[in-house]
Amino acid sequence: MIIKAQEYHVKGITYTIRSAVLADAQELSDLRLQIDGETEHLDREKGEAFIDKEGFEQIIKTDSELPRNLFLVAVVNQQIVAFSRCEGTYLKRFVHKTEFGVGVLQDFWGYGIGKELLNTSIAWADTNGIKKMTLQVLEQNEKALSLYKKLGFEIEGVLKKDKLLSDNHFYNTVIMGRFR
Template sequence: MIINQREFCVNGLSYTVRSAIVTDAQALSEIRVQIDGETENLDREPGEAFIDTPGFEQIIKTDTENTRNLFLIAAVNDKIVGFSRCEGNPLKRFSHKVEFGICVLKDYWGYGIGKNLLTESISWADSNGIKKIMLNGVLETNDKAIELYKKLGFEIEGILKKDKVLSDGKYYNTIVMGRFNE
């Protein structure tokens, strides 16, 4: 699905949130590997589950055509600095919900990019009859993300114990969160 482009200015940084387009594919392939190397809050090590340019082109085409999917990017001066996806399930019993994921380059943390990607996704979901947005696996130590999700109406639905092992060799819980719009 496609949304209208929005402009934001937070802490002196101007950026755009818009739907991904096919010409974003190469940059998305590169930025995803970079972001995976900047934080352990995400599921992947750098280069794991690599998606090449044609892979992103296909995801963007599918998400653009599917009314239950949304692929957004955040750009500063036409440079992609973050992205998010909502992906629906084709099964009828799950057609009321989407799964949400988000990532932002570390140099751009603190500018509300994640919040605005999420806010735009919530607005899209609410206006398209999607009743539930789910986040599968927020790392328990990612306090800022958990507080943001709670502030935007998400609730903790469960804890997956010892779900991830990080570079320190320790196991960490992940938190399943959801937002239901009645």
């Protein structure tokens, strides 16, 4: 689905949140690779489950056409610095929900970009018949957990020893949901 672009001014920067377009595909491929290498809060290490330009073109095309999918980007000075996706399922028993994921370049943490991507996604979900949004977050990511709770998500469960990080220790994943 496509949304109307929105502009934000925070701490001296201006960014726009808009729907991803086909011309973003290569930049998104590069961006995802960079973000995966900047934090262990995500599921992938840098280079894992790589999506090339053509892969992103297909995702953008699909997400633009399907009513329960939403692919957003945040742009600063004509550079994509963050993205988020809501991916719905089209099995009848699950048509009421969508799963949210987000990635923000580390240089742009602290500007509320991830929060606004989520707020935009929540507003989209609420006006498009989505009854439940889900997400997963590493238990140690306290800042994200706090944000998600403030925006109406609640903990539905914990996957114990779910992720093995670079320190060779296992960490729990928290499953959260927001109900409309």
